[in-house]
Amino acid sequence: MVGIGGNRLAQLRQSAGYTQQAFVKAFRHEALRLGTDASLSVRQLRRWECETPPPLPHPSQQTVLEAMFGVPLYEMGFDVPDHRLSVSAPIGDPEGVNRRTFVADAGVLAATALVSSRPGPRIGVGDLGLLRERLDGLYQTDHSEGSVPAMTKARRIENEITGALSAASYTSRVGRELQTMLAELHGHRAWYGYDGGRIAEGRAACMEALAAAQLVDSPLLQVSVLETLVLLAIRAERAWEAASAVENAYRLAQRAGAGHTVHLVIALRAANVATHVGDLSGARRALSRAVSHQGRVDADTKVPNWAQFVGPFEVDYATADMYVRAEQPKRAVPFLRAAVTCIGGDLLRNSASYRVKLAGVPLEAGEAEEACAEMATALQVCGGISSPRLLDKIRKFQRAVAVIDTAVARECGDRIRETV
Structure with missing residues (x-):
């Protein structure tokens, strides 16, 4: 019989950064990877770490433990019968083909497998x-x-x-x-x-x-990337890629058991895609889903950081965008006003962007004075914000208002030049 001491297993576990609960969970995952029918409870792990000598694991548990730590069972503090000993030997050694093998010295593995x-x-x-x-x-x-x-x-x-x-x-x-x-x-x-x-x-x-x-197996993190990819794909005129990103985001969110806030973000991206391609029926369906999720976000117990920007103002903004795409700018204005009113004060860049959008819509409808008044308000909140996309929106408005020969339009153009 070979033994090494009572708390060696606990030392190995702690060096690897596991709590007892986390180790039990990692043990299950490793057993699945190995295709081994082995289980472990926190209670049994505590017995292994506290009793002297600790109870001998079953052969299937031994397989998982040795795979996790990279050392033979006896170096974890167990008294191991001779027929259960694992030795270090080349895989091609004809004398050792029926024995569990390790690719390096067990003592070295104990130090390097757990900590860099x-x-x-x-x-x-x-x-x-x-x-x-x-x-x-x-x-x-x-x-x-x-x-x-x-x-x-x-x-x-x-x-x-x-x-x-x-x-x-x-x-x-x-x-x-x-x-x-x-x-x-x-x-x-x-x-x-x-x-x-x-x-x-x-x-x-x-x-x-x-x-x-x-690589870190984080479905929600993938969803956060996909929702940005939707916007990038739309700008790149790759509508099929944007639509595929939306579908994959839904799949990953369901796998992760995501709450209503995450699904609200995805629904809004689905509306972005449908609006871009002119599928107004699809946009309305997506916005209906968004409204449904928005009404239930209070049930979410935890919201990822990247999804915390969303709210009813985003739904209103997306609805206005749909009406602009449908060439009904006057119907878009009430939704844009609601978005500007409701957006939180800490979302300064989005607030400024919404106000510039609100200024541009009446300009498209031929209401130059109203548009210039809205732009004057928007310029007041743009100071100190360094956003190329926001700047592009302001310059687009500037080019559009430059062709209007009125005192109000000229004054608005001068104010934009001074501010920018």
Whole structure:
């Protein structure tokens, strides 16, 4: 019989960054991957970690434990009968073909399989908290100052995360969270590409974000990327890609058991696609779904950061967009006014964008004075916001009003030039 000491298993688990509950969950996943009929409860894990000697695992449990830790069972602190011993031997060794094998020295595996041995700084849970705070702060920067300063901050954070993943020491749990943050950053860059009119860059960032989100197995993170991809695909005149992104977002949201807020975002993107291609019946259906979800968002217990911008004002804005596409601008105006009135004060960029849209609609309807009055109000809230998409909307209005030969129109054009 071979033994190594009482709490070795607990030490290995803690070094890997698992709580007892998390380890039991990881054990189940590993058993599924191995196709092994093995189970483990928290109660049994506690017995293994507390009793001396710990009860011997069943052979199927031994298979999973050795796969998870990369060391033989006896090095986890169990008394193992000779016939259950696992040894390190080449796979091609004819003397050892019936024995479980390990590809390296067990002692080395115990150190390296759980914690990175890179020479860089060690990244712990506290460091993750600081990075998470800065990452979440990008939303506020984008909403209040625009995508240009947000992109500058995002690049700094991305460099720190990629540097940590490449050179720092961390547990597998910390590494997974770092990769999740990197996927989120790619998603941010995709949005900045859309807002900045760099559509090809945005789509490339979407592909990176989707791949990274798949690697960390986060369906909701994939949904967040797909909703941005819809907007990018529309701008790239790839309606089929936008429609496919919507369908995949619905599928992933259902798989993740997402709440009404996430489904509201997807419904709005479905309305964007239908409006773009002129499918007004499809747009109305999508907006009806959006209204239904909006009425039930209070039932959501948790809403992802990327979905917290949405609200009834987005539904009104999308409805106005549908009427503009249907060449009924006067019917769009009440919905735009409602959107401007209801949008939160912390969403400054969107608020300014809505007001510029509200100014443009009466201009299309031939109501130049009303349009110029709305633009004057919009310009008052645009100061300090660095958003190429918002700037493009203002310049589009500027070009349209320049052909109108009235004192009000000329004064509005002068005010836009001064502000921009």
